[in-house]
Amino acid sequence: MSAPKYMAVQGAAVIVATTLTxxxxxxxxxxVTTNLDQLTWLGQRSDAMLFGVFAVSxxxxxxxxxxxxxGYFLARSYAGARAYLLVGGAVYLALWLYGIFVEHGSRAHVLPxxxxxxxxxxxxxxxxxxxxVTLAGQHDPTKRRSRMRTAT
Incomplete structure (x- = not known):
């Protein structure tokens, strides 16, 4: 029985990468982005709105x-895809906390x-x-194959 060429975690990483791209x-x-003429490089003054809902710069x-x-680059391997999802998720959670704790209107608020x-x-x-975390239940097939080779 051969191991799958790609693992589910790699597929998930590609889906997330495609969405973000x-x-x-x-x-x-x-x-698609309203007020595109008012798009700024950074800061809170950008009035551009993706789908008329999300503030963007x-x-x-x-x-x-x-x-x-x-995500596309890291999805080439099981470990890379897992790291991409874990670290990327932590970055977006940190951005969420940044938006909560940094006072709106302060100079530290560089994103709209x-x-x-x-x-x-x-x-x-x-x-x-x-x-x-959940797709980590699948084991990296390359590691499993190398363990099986050393056991025989």
């Missing part, structure tokens, strides 16, 4: 694209965040960590 791209498309869009690209962004970051972070 799409979000990053859509943040630059007129019509050029920095946020680029970060989503970079995190998505990292609203309530919808907060829910998205919390949900995305939780789902990514949950995927990393």
């Amino acid at each position: 799409a979000i990053g791209l859509l943040g630059f498309i007129p019509g 050029a920095l946020q869009n680029i970060l989503h694209l970079l995190i998505g690209a990292a 965040l609203n309530g919808a962004d907060q829910w998205l970051h919390m949900g995305l972070g939780a789902v990514m960590v949950l995927l990393a």
Whole structure:
């Protein structure tokens, strides 16, 4: 019986990477992002809204694209995919906490965040960590094969 070429955790990482890449791209498309002419690089003054709901800036869009690209790269291996989901989830949970604890209007608030962004970051972070933990029940097939070889 041969092991699957790709593990479920790798598939989950690709799905998350695709979602984040799409979000990053859509943040630059007129019509999908309202008030695109008011998109700022960073800061709270950006009035651009993805789907008319999520506050976005050029920095946020680029970060989503970079995190998505990292997901494609890391999904090539079981360990990389797991690390991507776990660390990426922790980053989004930290961003959620940043939005809660950094006073709106202060100079430390460099990203335009609203309530919808907060829910998205919390949900995305939780789902990514949950995927990393629950799909960890599958064992890396390359390690299993090497153990089996040394036992024989």
